[in-house]
Amino acid sequence: MASDQIPKFSVSDFIAVLNQSLEYSFGTVEIEGEVASFRVNQGKWVFFDIKDATGSVNCFMSLFQLRVPVEDGMKVVVRAVPKITAWGKFSLTIQSIRPSGEGSLKKSFELLKAKLDKEGLFSPERKRPLPEIPAHIAVISSTSAAGYADFIKILNDRWSGLIVDVAHVQVQGESAPEQIMRAIAYFNSRETLPEVLVIIRGGGSADDLAAFNDEPLVRAIAASRIPTIVGVGHEIDVSLADMVADVRAATPSNAAQLVVPDRKELTNTLGQLVRRILVRIDGMVDDYLKDTQAMLRQGWTMLDVRVDLLQSQLVTSRQVMAAYNPKAVLSRGYAIVRGEATTGGMITIEQQERIITAEVKDVETI
């Protein structure tokens, strides 16, 4: 090839052409590997290498794009644009990074859990109670997911008259956390807030459920003005979204059970309430009757006492009267003498059973 046919560039142009070629060839790529030399500079920029047994590539990203904790040794999948820097160094500009494989997912989960726990986001004092009988709830889920269908079925079986606003979002994959966060922000910005925010997703692999361990999403749930209930996966699955929610449901079906009461149970409760009122009225009537009867008994007792007293007074009076009765004196052998007590005078002597007329023979002064 003649030298005039060989492309000739300035350094900057050459780098620009290389980047253009890379962009045409790959655009955005996903690369799986192990993190090494992870560091954060100036609290803004993240640098690390991604490597496997025989290769290693420099990576760069801004800190705000880092949604999950990462440390050396973790297996990750990065989504990145390959680039040659102005200094001629090959690097991957990372758009997103997610742990890969059970060990890394678990490690990332534990790191974020410890961080959020330290901030008190899981503290029991932060938990708000859900209303006993909500009238308006908001649901964030994928309407095509089995978990959503289970939730709606149980909800309809248990309760009626409820207004349910549903935000259809992706519940797995890279865009899921952002979509769920937008839905949370949407409901929280409404003029009339729903009384409960329900976030649900059915079962899946650890990777499927990883969206619910996304740090910004977990923080958005914690910051919700509306009390939250999160039911993700099966009973054994625990996500950070569950932990930060006001109420954790084991499954979407369980979320429905926790959000609304059972109408059958409530009907029984209504019957019990009405019976309680009747018992109270019966009790009150009984109390009044008892009081009235007690007062009546007291009145009769007082009357008896007064009668006894009067009878006793009567007896005493009779005894006094009897003592003063002259006939009683006569009955003891005494006599009443009437007439002129002078010699030759006539007198009558009254005894109990006879009256004697007699003449006075003599009068002697004692």
Next chain:
Amino acid sequence: MSKQSEQKSVSEKMNELSKLVAWFEGDDFELEQALDTYGKAEQLATEIEHDLVNLKNEITVLKEKFDT
């Protein structure tokens, strides 16, 4: 069933019923008012049962898109 109470939600009616029951169990209870209040409570309980049987949940999937 009164028109006013028809417009109330089940939870509002339940709250109202709870207040009536609380009145029966509280110190303000008066036998003279009890029958009238009991009538109201019984009517509310009937309305709630009716609502629970006949009302449907109003489920709306929002048109808003959250993917952008």
